[in-house]
Structure formats: C-alpha cells, structure tokens
Amino acid sequence: MEIDSGSRILIYSPFANWPFHFETELELIEKFLVKGCRVTLLRCSGKLPTCEPNPYHQESICRLCKSRNAAGIKWIGKSRIEIKDFYHVSKLQNAEVDKLYNIKISSLKDLTKLEIGTSQIGLAALSSTISLLRDPNPEINKHIKTYSI
Known part of the structure; x- marks a missing residue:
C-alpha cells in the first residue's frame, strides 16, 4: 500500500515496555513523518487498571513504561506528532x-x-x-x- 504525503496516520502504541514493538512503532512514525504524513500516537498514560506487561499494576513498572514512552516521543520530536491517551471511559x-x-x-x-x-x-x-x-x-x-x- 502506498502512503501519500499529507496522509493521516494513527499509531496505537499501548505498551512501551515491550521494546521490539515500541521501537518498531517509533521507526514507523519516523518513516511516515519523513513522507510528509500527519501522525497521531495513541498511548497509555498509566490510567489502565491493568495491562499485559504489568498485570498487577505495579507503580514502578508503570513509571518505567511511561518513561520509555516519553523518551521515544522525545526522540521523534514531540512537536512533530499529535499525542493522545487511548483510554477514555465515560x-x-x-x-x-x-x-x-x-x-x-x-x-x-x-x-x-x-x-x-x-x-x-x-x-x-x-x-x-x-x-x-x-x-x-x-x-x-x-x-x-x-x-x-
């Protein structure tokens, strides 16, 4: 599939603690940005009551995941993408x-x-x-x- 410049891309990236997945997502974001796409990153901000890489919701693991996520966003350049929390519960x-x-x-x-x-x-x-x-x-x-x- 060919992605055109100006395309809107949505990346769902819930777990920064899974390095191979997260780094691949960061690489894809960078490739889309270089092509001139507008990228929105859906990420976890620690509001989930539980998650696969942290099933007991240990605060230290959650902080590490959020820290890895922040470092990845810094590497990409926070101003280059739109960042949203994927967890919205009414x-x-x-x-x-x-x-x-x-x-x-x-x-x-x-x-x-x-x-x-x-x-x-x-x-x-x-x-x-x-x-x-x-x-x-x-x-x-x-x-x-x-x-x-």
Missing part, C-alpha cells in the same frame, strides 16, 4: 464495568458467557488469564480475585 461506561463486580462467576463457562453489549469480555479476560498463567484451563475460583477476571 461515567456511564464505568458504571457498566462496576456492575461486573456483582456477577458470580464460578466456572470457565460462566466467564466465557460474560458480555457487555456485543463485546465478549469474558473471552477476552480468559485469554489474558491464560496468557498470564500459562494454563489453558485455569481454576477460576482460585484466580478470580487475584487477577480480577
């Missing part, structure tokens, strides 16, 4: 998420049925849990409080 959406804490989940089947609208969030939570635990059949009752699934 009060209504937050209330919908809060309702999930009242749902009883006692099996993998219960978890996989969990949806908000058409989003299969139970499957998403299970996928992240399997990746974190490296267990394709985690004991839900053992992990539900620990990993916020």
Whole structure:
C-alpha cells in the first residue's frame, strides 16, 4: 500500500515496555513523518487498571513504561506528532464495568458467557488469564480475585 504525503496516520502504541514493538512503532512514525504524513500516537498514560506487561499494576513498572514512552516521543520530536491517551471511559461506561463486580462467576463457562453489549469480555479476560498463567484451563475460583477476571 502506498502512503501519500499529507496522509493521516494513527499509531496505537499501548505498551512501551515491550521494546521490539515500541521501537518498531517509533521507526514507523519516523518513516511516515519523513513522507510528509500527519501522525497521531495513541498511548497509555498509566490510567489502565491493568495491562499485559504489568498485570498487577505495579507503580514502578508503570513509571518505567511511561518513561520509555516519553523518551521515544522525545526522540521523534514531540512537536512533530499529535499525542493522545487511548483510554477514555465515560461515567456511564464505568458504571457498566462496576456492575461486573456483582456477577458470580464460578466456572470457565460462566466467564466465557460474560458480555457487555456485543463485546465478549469474558473471552477476552480468559485469554489474558491464560496468557498470564500459562494454563489453558485455569481454576477460576482460585484466580478470580487475584487477577480480577
């Protein structure tokens, strides 16, 4: 695909703590800028309650990620790109998420049925849990409080 000068490019870059991904994203941003494109970078500003590289939301890891992100943006040149936080949750959406804490989940089947609208969030939570635990059949009752699934 050919990208023309003046094209608008959106880069989703949630995890600066994953070096190979982040550095590749920075290289792509630079290539697009050199071609004359307008680049918007969607990044995490530490508001996520949890994330894959920092599942327990340890402040030190979050600070390191934000620091790596800031260093990458400095290398690119902050004035050359538009930077936005990708995490925007309305009060209504937050209330919908809060309702999930009242749902009883006692099996993998219960978890996989969990949806908000058409989003299969139970499957998403299970996928992240399997990746974190490296267990394709985690004991839900053992992990539900620990990993916020």
